[in-house]
Amino acid sequence: MPPAAGPRNPGELFLAEIREQPAALLRLLDHKPDFDAVTKVMRERRPSVVRLVGHGSSDAAASFGVYAFGLLPGWTAMRDSISLTVYYDAKIDLSDSVVIGLSQSGETPDVVEYVKRARGRGAFTIGITNGTDSSLALAADATLGLAAGPERAVAASKTFLNTLAALVWVAGGAAGRGDEIAEGLRRVSNQLSETLESLEQAVSNVAMAFAYVGRMYVIGRGIEFGTAREVALKLTETCRVAAEPLTATDLAHGPIAALDSMFPVWTIASRDESLPAVVEAAARVIEAGATVVASGNAATEIEGALYVLPVPEPSHPILSPLLSVVPGQLFAGALAHAKGLDADYPVGLSKVTRAR
Amino acid sequence: MPPAAGPRNPGELFLAEIREQPAALLRLLDHKPDFDAVTKVMRERRPSVVRLVGHGSSDAAASFGVYAFGLLPGWTAMRDSISLTVYYDAKIDLSDSVVIGLSQSGETPDVVEYVKRARGRGAFTIGITNGTDSSLALAADATLGLAAGPERAVAASKTFLNTLAALVWVAGGAAGRGDEIAEGLRRVSNQLSETLESLEQAVSNVAMAFAYVGRMYVIGRGIEFGTAREVALKLTETCRVAAEPLTATDLAHGPIAALDSMFPVWTIASRDESLPAVVEAAARVIEAGATVVASGNAATEIEGALYVLPVPEPSHPILSPLLSVVPGQLFAGALAHAKGLDADYPVGLSKVTRAR
Numbered sequence: 001m002p003p004a005a006g007p008r009n010p011g012e013l014f015l016a017e018i019r020e021q022p023a024a025l026l027r028l029l030d031h032k033p034d035f036d037a038v039t040k041v042m043r044e045r046r047p048s049v050v051r052l053v054g055h056g057s058s059d060a061a062a063s064f065g066v067y068a069f070g071l072l073p074g075w076t077a078m079r080d081s082i083s084l085t086v087y088y089d090a091k092i093d094l095s096d097s098v099v100i101g102l103s104q105s106g107e108t109p110d111v112v113e114y115v116k117r118a119r120g121r122g123a124f125t126i127g128i129t130n131g132t133d134s135s136l137a138l139a140a141d142a143t144l145g146l147a148a149g150p151e152r153a154v155a156a157s158k159t160f161l162n163t164l165a166a167l168v169w170v171a172g173g174a175a176g177r178g179d180e181i182a183e184g185l186r187r188v189s190n191q192l193s194e195t196l197e198s199l200e201q202a203v204s205n206v207a208m209a210f211a212y213v214g215r216m217y218v219i220g221r222g223i224e225f226g227t228a229r230e231v232a233l234k235l236t237e238t239c240r241v242a243a244e245p246l247t248a249t250d251l252a253h254g255p256i257a258a259l260d261s262m263f264p265v266w267t268i269a270s271r272d273e274s275l276p277a278v279v280e281a282a283a284r285v286i287e288a289g290a291t292v293v294a295s296g297n298a299a300t301e302i303e304g305a306l307y308v309l310p311v312p313e314p315s316h317p318i319l320s321p322l323l324s325v326v327p328g329q330l331f332a333g334a335l336a337h338a339k340g341l342d343a344d345y346p347v348g349l350s351k352v353t354r355a356r
Numbered sequence: 357m358p359p360a361a362g363p364r365n366p367g368e369l370f371l372a373e374i375r376e377q378p379a380a381l382l383r384l385l386d387h388k389p390d391f392d393a394v395t396k397v398m399r400e401r402r403p404s405v406v407r408l409v410g411h412g413s414s415d416a417a418a419s420f421g422v423y424a425f426g427l428l429p430g431w432t433a434m435r436d437s438i439s440l441t442v443y444y445d446a447k448i449d450l451s452d453s454v455v456i457g458l459s460q461s462g463e464t465p466d467v468v469e470y471v472k473r474a475r476g477r478g479a480f481t482i483g484i485t486n487g488t489d490s491s492l493a494l495a496a497d498a499t500l501g502l503a504a505g506p507e508r509a510v511a512a513s514k515t516f517l518n519t520l521a522a523l524v525w526v527a528g529g530a531a532g533r534g535d536e537i538a539e540g541l542r543r544v545s546n547q548l549s550e551t552l553e554s555l556e557q558a559v560s561n562v563a564m565a566f567a568y569v570g571r572m573y574v575i576g577r578g579i580e581f582g583t584a585r586e587v588a589l590k591l592t593e594t595c596r597v598a599a600e601p602l603t604a605t606d607l608a609h610g611p612i613a614a615l616d617s618m619f620p621v622w623t624i625a626s627r628d629e630s631l632p633a634v635v636e637a638a639a640r641v642i643e644a645g646a647t648v649v650a651s652g653n654a655a656t657e658i659e660g661a662l663y664v665l666p667v668p669e670p671s672h673p674i675l676s677p678l679l680s681v682v683p684g685q686l687f688a689g690a691l692a693h694a695k696g697l698d699a700d701y702p703v704g705l706s707k708v709t710r711a712r
Contacts, residue, residue: 048404048452049432056609070440074447076405078434083578083603084426087629091430096404110605155610215571215598222439237610242571242619244600247439249466253412253709254511254593257702263598273443288704346613348644353609 010342011333014153014238018329022193024158025322027147028165029182029189035166038126038142039173045124047098050077053114054102056353057156060233061102061163063226064321068171071223071318072181075174085117086110095122100167103127104151104159105352106134115139128166130159144170153344154351155238157329160230164322184315188322191312199309199327200334206293206307207334210264215242217259218266218328219251219281222274224296227321231266231328238336238343248274248281256288264291266328267305269298270320271313278302293331296324366698367689370509370594374685378549380514381678383503384521385538385545391522394482394498395529401480403454406433409470410458412709413512416589417458417519419582420677424527427579427674428537431530441473442466451478456523459483460507460515461708462490471495484522486515500526509700510707511594513685516586520678540671544678547668555665555683556690562649562663563690566620571598573615574622574684575607575637578630580652583677587622587684594692594699604630604637615644622684623661625654626676627669634658649687652680 050069052062062079069077080099084090101115106129116139119125127140130148137143146162165185172181216235220228228245235243243266246255259265265285269278275298282292286304294302297320299310309331311323336343406425408418418435425433436455440446457471462485472495475481483496486504493499502518521541528537572591576584584601591599599622602611615621621641625634631654638648642660650658653676655666665687667679692699 055605059606059609066437067440067444070437070446070448071444074449076434076448078432081422081426081578082605083630083633084423087578087633088423088427089629090426092426092432093430222437222443233610237613240614240616242598242600242614244598249411249438250415253415254589254705257593257704258596258598259704260596273445274439277439277443284704348613348615348640349610 008344011337011344014155014157014343015333017151017153018157018326018333019196021158021161021326022189024148024162025165025185025189027149028162029186031145031147032182034144035169035173035178038144039170039178041124041142042098042170042174045098047075047124048096050075051080051097051099051118052077052102053080053082053099053111055108055111057160057230057233058102058104058163060226060229061160061167063229064164064223065100065167065171067223068168068318069174072171072177073175082110082114086113094118097123099123099125101125101127101136101140102163103136104130104156106131106136107352109354112136112139128163154346154349155234155332155343161322161325168318181316184319188314188319191314191323192326195311196326200330202309203327203331203334206331207338210335211338213241213264216264216266217251217255218243218245219248219278220268221248221277223272223318224268224270224274224321224324227268227325227328230325231268231332234329234332235335237346237349238332239339239341248277251281252284256284259285259288259290261289261291264293266293266295267302268324269294269296269302270317270324271298272317272320275301295327296320367693367700370511370513370699371689373507373509374513374682374689375552376505377514377517377682378545380504380518381521381541381545383505384518385542387501387503388538390500391525391529391534394500395526395534397480397498398454398530401454403431403480404452406431407436407453407455407474408433408458409436409438409455409467411464411467413516413586413589414458414460414519416582416585417516417523419585420520420579421456421523421527423579424524424674425530428527428533429531438466438470442469450474453479455479455481457481457483457492457496458519459492460486460512462487462492463708465710468492468495484519510702510705511590511688511699517678517681524674537672540675544670544675547670547679548682551667552682556686558665559683559687559690562687563694566691567694569597569620572620572622573607573611574599574601575604575634576624577604577633579628579674580624580626580630580677580680583624583681583684586681587624587688590685590688591691593702593705594688595695595697604633607637608640612640612644615641615646617645617647620647620649622649622651623658624680625650625652625658626673626680627654628673628676631657651683652676
């Protein structure tokens with residue numbers, strides 16, 4: 001629904017929710033007791049696998065979760081196949097698993113069904129959702145609310161950011177480092193507050209230049225692959241651009257052949273072990289004649305980028321995606337505006353996706 | 357390298373290798389002792405996780421492997437993050453895992469490095485490769501050769517098909533059903549032989565109509581998601597189309613907003629538990645005004661598809677992808693021809709990808 005009072009400018013809900021992210025992140029940090037309780041159970045369980053399930057932005061966040069668990073407690077986490085359990089009813093042993101169901105609304109049907117079945121088979125199940133009274137919250141053993149406040153634009157922004165925060169906080173807790181991560185998240189909130197306005201101005205130039213673009217690649221590797229997936233999804237849903245997320249290496253294994261000067265590439269470069277691969281991939285893209293936009297806290301390392309959108313460096317590299325997704329969100333909003341589209345209500349989408 | 361003798365027509369290597377697939381598949385089936393030896397070790401190990409690693413077509417095959425292991429022995433298999441282990445050096449326990457490294461050449465640097473590290477940490481490591489003297493073969497505890505014969509076109513075809521076959525055969529062996537799967541694969545080879553010629557004719561009409569297409573989605577779910585990934589990759593690398601693979605559900609979570617009449621969708625519909633989701637997704641695509649091509653053994657179930665490319669039904673549903681990928685391969689070859697491109701040697705790619 002549009003706001004109750006007064007006329008709405010297209011895209012204003014989406015932009016308002018992007019701007020609200022520093023505050024929404026702080027609200028999540030008020031829920032330390034919930035996170036402590038959940039991580040206590042997880043540490044006792046010592047799961048052989050953490051299974052992350054979600055669709056759309058929640059699935060992009062799950063890609064980040066794989067790294068948060070891999071790098072903090074050193075646990076194996078995976079984006080699990082929902083269809084194996086929900087449609088094929090495969091007889092996979094889940095008793096030794098922790099399951100994290102991710103859904104902004106908490107009403108995504110097959111995520112809820114997956115969590116129910118996994119719980120029935122002995123997994124410890126956690127719902128991470130903005131809908132604390134939702135079907136997902138009812139189905140799971142424990143719920144971590146996103147505390148993002150109502151999100152009205154169809155394209156997720158603050159619920160995505162808070163999902164990343166919840167995942168890294170819970171992974172930090174599993175490693176016995178929950179408080180340190182919470183402190184880092186608090187600092188991210190400040191860094192975002194200080195950066196948002198200048199980023200908004202910076203993306204508008206890029207958006208003007210890209211008004212007629214129909215296809216893009218978004219590349220990121222490692223901890224930033226989830227960010228690449230989320231930025232590509234924003235561009236697809238709000239701007240009708242065919243934007244595909246790729247790891248730096250995937251790009252070299254085929255897609256680079258499709259590039260030309262009409263096919264820009266958005267790169268996410270953060271200062272960590274994956275940076276050299278991203279720098280190399282960007283060099284290949286430029287050699288192929290495509291325009292490069294560089295974002296992330298190591299954006300200035302991308303030589304030959306036509307546009308550079310740096311963000312601050314957080315206290316821990318694993319927190320970088322919470323900052324580097326923001327230029328992508330703002331760019332999607334600005335590009336939708338440049339294309340004359342309404343980023344708040346993309347044609348053909350609704351806020352709660354009930355598709356199986 | 358082009359063939360040594362005589363002039364070469366653009367795309368003829370790729371087409372010849374697609375046509376050779378029934379014979380290549382039979383050659384793989386001559387290697388029963390190798391498969392029996394490997395599956396014996398796997399059954400003794402009873403791994404908590406099977407970790408599949410590969411890039412490009414090998415990674416598309418890994419998506420299929422997740423289902424082959426989930427549905428046959430009921431084991432958890434995942435496409436593992438290479439960067440977590442190779443670049444971040446995450447301290448994840450791999451001792452309880454079986455690792456399957458997938459690489460046509462056996463020379464993909466980070467796949468080889470991953471396998472070395474996993475072996476050093478106690479995993480049982482298997483290389484599935486056409487390069488039986490390759491670095492991957494040297495690095496792994498055991499090697500399963502693809503027996504596909506030399507593949508000269510840069511875009512993989514017969515090595516992809518044989519990688520699917522090797523994965524499903526090894527998963528069948530882990531379930532104590534290796535011989536039954538081998539019999540099914542033998543039948544697939546016959547079915548392919550009988551179908552290839554008529555499929556070649558059928559795809560040429562679609563290719564003519566799509567000569568100016570610049571972007572496509574390829575949708576498949578469950579066992580056919582890997583097929584969707586492979587078909588999208590073929591279209592991207594040989595035809596310079598921005599073709600993105602999506603599950604039927606992913607499509608509804610955003611990308612459907614980007615569709616219009618200039619944005620055709622290739623659907624893969626096979627008769628199994630995922631079919632209703634694919635049928636629903638195709639209906640949504642048609643409602644959005646996009647053209648649908650239906651392939652797979654349940655192609656005729658897709659109402660309103662403008663082009664229908666059915667393939668035979670195999671003895672076991674899990675073998676469907678070995679048949680349903682073929683219309684996609686042939687279409688990529690025909691579309692490259694219609695666009696005046698050389699499917700054998702796409703610009704910017706080489707047969708052995710050394711990018712990290």
